[in-house]
Each structure stands twice: as C-alpha cells, then as structure tokens.
Amino acid sequence: MSGLDWIFIVFGGILFFILFTHGYAGIIAASWVPTWGKDYGRIIKAFEGLQEGTVIDLGCGGGGVMRVLAREYPKARIIGYEISVPAWLIAQLLNGLLGLRRRCEVRWQNFYNVSLRDADAVYCFLTPMAMKKLKPKFERELKPSTIVISYAFQIHGWEGERLVQDSSVPIFRYILKYQRISK
Numbered sequence: 001m002s003g004l005d006w007i008f009i010v011f012g013g014i015l016f017f018i019l020f021t022h023g024y025a026g027i028i029a030a031s032w033v034p035t036w037g038k039d040y041g042r043i044i045k046a047f048e049g050l051q052e053g054t055v056i057d058l059g060c061g062g063g064g065v066m067r068v069l070a071r072e073y074p075k076a077r078i079i080g081y082e083i084s085v086p087a088w089l090i091a092q093l094l095n096g097l098l099g100l101r102r103r104c105e106v107r108w109q110n111f112y113n114v115s116l117r118d119a120d121a122v123y124c125f126l127t128p129m130a131m132k133k134l135k136p137k138f139e140r141e142l143k144p145s146t147i148v149i150s151y152a153f154q155i156h157g158w159e160g161e162r163l164v165q166d167s168s169v170p171i172f173r174y175i176l177k178y179q180r181i182s183k
C-alpha cells in the first residue's frame with residue numbers, strides 16, 4: 001500500500017469514529033438538538049435557589065446552557081458530559097473563546113457511566129427513554145435536595161413542578177427527596 005492509501009485509511013478511520021460517536025449518542029440517549037435560546041431565561045429561573053456547588057449538564061451538546069448557567073451563577077462549578085466528538089469539540093472551543101473553560105468543564109464521557117454523587121443540580125434535555133434509564137441512577141446517586149431540571153421531558157413517578165409559559169416547551173423541576181439507595 002502507498003503512503004496515500006495509509007493517509008486515507010487513517011483519516012477515514014478518524015472521520016468514521018467521529019461520526020460514529022455522534023450517531024451513537026442518538027441511539028443510547030438523544031441526538032444533539034440544542035435547548036432553544038429563548039428558553040434560557042426560564043431555565044435560569046428554574047435553577048433559582050442555587051448559590052454554589054456543582055451543576056451537571058447531562059449531554060451538554062455545544063455547551064450553550066452551561067455557559068448561561070456559568071454567567072448567572074458565578075459561584076457554581078459547571079460540568080458537562082458529552083459523548084459526541086463534534087459537540088464536545090464545539091463546546092470546548094466556544095468555552096475557550098469566551099474565557100469560560102475553567103468555569104465550564106466539558107468531559108468527553110458517557111454520562112451513564114459517571115458518578116453523580118457530587119452534583120448539587122442536574123440539567124438534562126434528552127428523551128423520554130433516557131429519562132426512564134436515568135431515573136434509577138438519580139435515585140441511587142443524587143443526594144437529597146439536589147435540583148433536577150429536565151427540559152421537555154418529565155421523570156415519570158416523581159413529583160415536581162411543570163413550568164410552562166404560553167405554548168412554550170415545558171420545563172420540569174424536581175428537588176430530590178429520596179435518600180440515596182446505597183449500592
């Protein structure tokens with residue numbers, strides 16, 4: 001094989017991997033669809049009461065919500081987990097350009113495999129299937145009084161607030177009452 005063949009194989013492989021991570025995200029939880037910018041104000045309000053601590057965005061996409069929260073809650077530490085390489089790269093780039101890389105940490109990881117024990121608040125915009133899968137993880141790992149905000153999709157079986165304005169996308173706000181189920 002010539003040198004050119006190898007270059008095609010290596011770059012083709014890298015490109016395939018990048019696109020694979022993007023498609024895989026859609027299969028295991030949700031594809032990259034950003035939260036509507038016009039709803040940022042309502043999301044900030046939904047986190048009311050948060051002073052400091054760790055906020056986790058499960059599937060942070062390009063990091064738009066993370067950056068808004070970082071600006072609004074300057075004492076909070078924001079961590080976003082993202083599995084899609086293109087989304088992760090964009091979030092890193094924008095956080096860096098806007099000088100927020102230290103306050104907004106983006107981790108290239110599958111959120112189903114990370115511990116949520118240190119979270120004081122969690123944000124998600126995923127799918128009903130993902131919320132169903134995350135519910136037992138939340139009950140196992142989140143500490144009582146953690147704020148959970150889910151954009152568009154509720155967590156069935158949990159009591160919370162449904163925040164709607166006119167015909168806008170509903171935002172579900174929960175405050176953890178459960179004791180951790182130790183495992």
Ligand SMILES: C[S@@+](CC[C@H](N)C(=O)[O-])C[C@H]1O[C@@H](n2cnc3c(N)ncnc32)[C@H](O)[C@@H]1O
Nearest residue numbers: 025029032033034035059060061083084110111
């Ligand atoms: C609907 S988008 C929401 C993006 C962002 N949170 C927002 O609201 O603008 C869902 C994101 O979750 C990511 N994702 C899906 N499954 C994931 C997983 N298991 N671990 C990490 N990220 C995941 C997708 O790549 C996608 O960027």
